Amino acid sequence: MALLDNIIFCAFLCLVGGVATASQGAVNSKLGQYTGQGLSSTIVFVVGAMTSCIYFLIEVKGRPPADLTVMMGKAPWWAWTGGIIGAVFVIINILAIPKLxxxxxxxxxxxxxxxxxxxxxxxxxxxxxxxxxxxxxxxxxxxxxxxxxxxxxx
Structure with a gap:
């Protein structure tokens, strides 16, 4: 059985994700105080993109699938909006946490x-x-x- 098939492990990952999400807003808001709100969001996504690229390379063991571009082309248009949604989430946190x-x-x-x-x-x-x-x-x-x-x- 793969580790991600284990319900307890997946629940643990969700707990870690919850702690990370709660921390992310406060951390990003603090960075925004020093760099400005727009730049802090940009920094967050550049670092996040680098982290995601490292995870991707680990996941595919350094060899992306040969049909990757074909599979990407089959994705519905709205599947490509996750980055925009993530940016909206980060920006909202940066703006709201100092006030609320x-x-x-x-x-x-x-x-x-x-x-x-x-x-x-x-x-x-x-x-x-x-x-x-x-x-x-x-x-x-x-x-x-x-x-x-x-x-x-x-």
């Missing part, structure tokens, strides 16, 4: 992520397998919104 704080900013973002993720599941957007938006998910959504309100208030 890391906790409130992250709470709002995580709540919006979870709510829209349920919408994606329910309607199968982006080719994601259908998963119904149940009453329980609705109650959880209401709870999330209440949690954000408490975090923002206190």
């Amino acid at each position: 704080g890391a906790g409130t900013t992250t709470a709002i973002i995580v709540c919006a992520q979870l709510v829209f993720s349920c919408v994606i599941d329910n309607f199968g957007i982006f080719g994601i397998p259908f998963r119904q938006y149940t009453v329980w998910r609705g109650l959880a959504t209401a709870g999330l919104i209440c949690c954000v309100a408490v975090i923002a208030k206190f």
